[in-house]
Amino acid sequence: LLSISDLSPAEFTRLVVNASSHKKAVKDAFAAGQVPPKPLQGAMTGKTVAMMFSKRSTRTRVSTEAAVQLMGGHPMFLGKDDIQLGVNESLYDTSVVISSMTSCMVARVGPHSDVANLAAHSSVPVINALSSDFHPLQTIADFQTIHETFSSTPTESSLGLEGRKVAWVGDSNNVLFDLAIGCVKMGVDIAVASPAGYGIPDEMRKVILAAGEGVAKPGKLSETTVPEEAIEGADILVTDTWVSMGQEVEAQKRLKAFAGYQITNELAKRGRAKPDWKFMHCLPRHPEEVDDEVFYGPRSLVFPEAENRLWAAVSALEAFVVNKGKIL
Numbered sequence: 657l658l659s660i661s662d663l664s665p666a667e668f669t670r671l672v673v674n675a676s677s678h679k680k681a682v683k684d685a686f687a688a689g690q691v692p693p694k695p696l697q698g699a700m701t702g703k704t705v706a707m708m709f710s711k712r713s714t715r716t717r718v719s720t721e722a723a724v725q726l727m728g729g730h731p732m733f734l735g736k737d738d739i740q741l742g743v744n745e746s747l748y749d750t751s752v753v754i755s756s757m758t759s760c761m762v763a764r765v766g767p768h769s770d771v772a773n774l775a776a777h778s779s780v781p782v783i784n785a786l787s788s789d790f791h792p793l794q795t796i797a798d799f800q801t802i803h804e805t806f807s808s809t810p811t812e813s814s815l816g817l818e819g820r821k822v823a824w825v826g827d828s829n830n831v832l833f834d835l836a837i838g839c840v841k842m843g844v845d846i847a848v849a850s851p852a853g854y855g856i857p858d859e860m861r862k863v864i865l866a867a868g869e870g871v872a873k874p875g876k877l878s879e880t881t882v883p884e885e886a887i888e889g890a891d892i893l894v895t896d897t898w899v900s901m902g903q904e905v906e907a908q909k910r911l912k913a914f915a916g917y918q919i920t921n922e923l924a925k926r927g928r929a930k931p932d933w934k935f936m937h938c939l940p941r942h943p944e945e946v947d948d949e950v951f952y953g954p955r956s957l958v959f960p961e962a963e964n965r966l967w968a969a970v971s972a973l974e975a976f977v978v979n980k981g982k983i984l
């Protein structure tokens with residue numbers, strides 16, 4: 657699972673629906689003092705998941721470790737100072753060796769080509785835990801959150817969210833790209849407002865639009881430099897940090913370029929978002945991209961969204977490791 661573009665609309669729908677139903681079943685069981693119910697109970701017994709993280713992480717690390725543990729497997733966290741990768745050893749050698757000893761690799765990398773190379777040479781499933789281009793586990797959790805918030809009724813190949821609109825205001829980055837692919841596949845319109853020079857790269861736009869091939873009514877992608885234009889009629893306002901990991905040297909330049917893009921209630925009002933608009937953010941969050949009033953306010957979905965990372969991880973591991981890529 658390197659990107660949401662690897663999934664058909666039906667597969668994506670199933671991953672999200674499974675995440676939501678496992679959430680309910682496990683929480684009910686825990687509330688009753690019971691162990692996780694089948695089919696999750698013991699589903700990963702005897703399986704080790706290698707978590708190769710070259711960057712910091714709170715949510716992705718904790719959700720993956722907790723998900724593997726919940727299903728009875730062993731998560732093995734390998735930070736960048738723990739293994740030979742990148743210093744003494746190539747991606748090829750690392751991939752062949754680690755995949756010969758484990759059941760799955762979950763990798764957080766810099767360039768997307770690193771996780772693609774790991775996957776190309778691995779004998780076990782590889783899950784992208786964030787690369788320069790994509791963050792599929794985040795997108796599964798985000799659509800789970802949207803599905804649960806709007807109580808949508810899924811069909812076999814769609815979450816029943818057609819006609820909804822997402823407004824992304826901020827940097828065009830890895831989190832946006834997979835979210836946009838998910839939107840196109842699910843018939844959700846997505847409008848992106850980024851400052852000039854920080855928009856969607858041409859190659860990535862092609863990938864996002866290609867996600868609509870074969871979809872009866874794909875979501876529309878629109879792009880602007882004007883936040884208010886993107887926000888008009890939106891059900892959900894989304895943003896992410898203006899300075900992603902690895903871009904720290906550009907921080908001052910970026911903070912200047914993004915001035916005026918902070919999400920606030922005033923901006924949402926000026927842009928005429930839907931009256932009951934909601935706010936989402938993958939976290940970690942900095943106050944420059946969204947103020948406290950919105951971030952901690954009643955429209956904010958950020959904490960359920962973060963919790964859903966656990967259920968997204970459970971769903972993805974079940975599909976790719978337990979069921980060997982069959983998304984049931």
Ligand code: CP
Binds near residue numbers: 712713715716786
């Ligand atoms: N949203 C997300 O991936 O957070 P972490 O960087 O903490 O894993």
Ligand code: NVA
Binds near residue numbers: 829900901940
């Ligand atoms: N765009 C951010 C997301 C972190 C979860 C980054 O790549 O740092």
